[in-house]
Amino acid sequence: MLPNFRDTLQDLYESYIALSHGDMSSLNTAHRVANDFRGQLEFSSDWLEELDPPGGDIYAEFLSVAKRYAGNICATAGAYWSKTELTEGYDILSRGPLPAFAHWPKYRLNHATTVSTGEPVPQTGIYLPSAADSAAQFLIAGQAADKANIGYDERTMQNVGREPTKWTLIERVPGETVTDGLLDLLSGQSARINRVPAGDPCPRSGWWYSPAQVSSRRRFKHGDIFPDFEGSHYGATFWLWSQDQADY
Structure with a gap:
C-alpha cells in the first residue's frame, strides 16, 4: 500500500497547484484518498505498533481524518449530496464538527x-x-x-x-x-406559506410540490383541493409552495 500512498500524495500535490490556478475539477483527486482507504483495509497495520508504539493508533487516527475530508470533498465535487444531509440530518461523526x-x-x-x-x-x-x-x-x-x-x-x-x-x-x-x-x-420570494395538508383547499394560485412523491410539482388554482398520495413512505401528504414559479 505504501507505493499507492506515495502516488496519491503526488497527485494531491499536483491537484493543489491546479486548484490554486482555479481548476476546481482537481477536487476529484479526493477519490484517490477514498480508494486508498478501502485498499489498505486488506492489510494489517500491527507492524506499526512494533516499530513505534503507539504508531498503529496514530496511523488509524490520521487515516480516519483523511477519509472524512475525502468523503466530504467527493460528495461536493460530484454533486452527490442528498436532501437533509447538510441540515437536520447532518452527522458530526462522519462529516466532522x-x-x-x-x-x-x-x-x-x-x-x-x-x-x-x-x-x-x-x-x-x-x-x-x-x-x-x-x-x-x-x-x-x-x-x-x-x-x-x-x-x-x-x-x-x-x-x-x-x-x-x-x-x-x-x-x-x-x-x-x-x-x-x-x-x-428566500427573502426575495413571495411571502412564505405554511405547508398545507392533502384534502385542504389551495390558498394561492401557483406552483406547489409535495415531498410525498417525486416529480410532484404542479400548478394549482386558488380553491383547488390538494390530492393525497396514499402509501407514500413519507407518511402524511402535505403540499409546499414552490420556490420556482416559472412555467416550463
Whole structure:
C-alpha cells in the first residue's frame, strides 16, 4: 500500500497547484484518498505498533481524518449530496464538527445565471435546483450540469431518485451577514406559506410540490383541493409552495 500512498500524495500535490490556478475539477483527486482507504483495509497495520508504539493508533487516527475530508470533498465535487444531509440530518461523526456562527454570510439567488441539466455550467459555484424535494449542489464550470437528487431514504441513506432540473446560482452578498442564511436567501420570494395538508383547499394560485412523491410539482388554482398520495413512505401528504414559479 505504501507505493499507492506515495502516488496519491503526488497527485494531491499536483491537484493543489491546479486548484490554486482555479481548476476546481482537481477536487476529484479526493477519490484517490477514498480508494486508498478501502485498499489498505486488506492489510494489517500491527507492524506499526512494533516499530513505534503507539504508531498503529496514530496511523488509524490520521487515516480516519483523511477519509472524512475525502468523503466530504467527493460528495461536493460530484454533486452527490442528498436532501437533509447538510441540515437536520447532518452527522458530526462522519462529516466532522460545524462551527457555531452568530452571523452567517448573506446570500442571494442570481436569476441571471442559470443552467439546465446536461448543459455546460457557466460559472463555478453553488446552485439551487428548481426540482422539488431536492438539495443545492456545487457545480463546476464547463462540466455538464447534473440531475437533481430527489428525496432521502433513511433506510438506504441515499436519495430516492434523480431528475432533470434548472439550476440557479447562489451568490454571496459582499460584506453583509444575517442570523439565518436560508431565510435571507428566500427573502426575495413571495411571502412564505405554511405547508398545507392533502384534502385542504389551495390558498394561492401557483406552483406547489409535495415531498410525498417525486416529480410532484404542479400548478394549482386558488380553491383547488390538494390530492393525497396514499402509501407514500413519507407518511402524511402535505403540499409546499414552490420556490420556482416559472412555467416550463
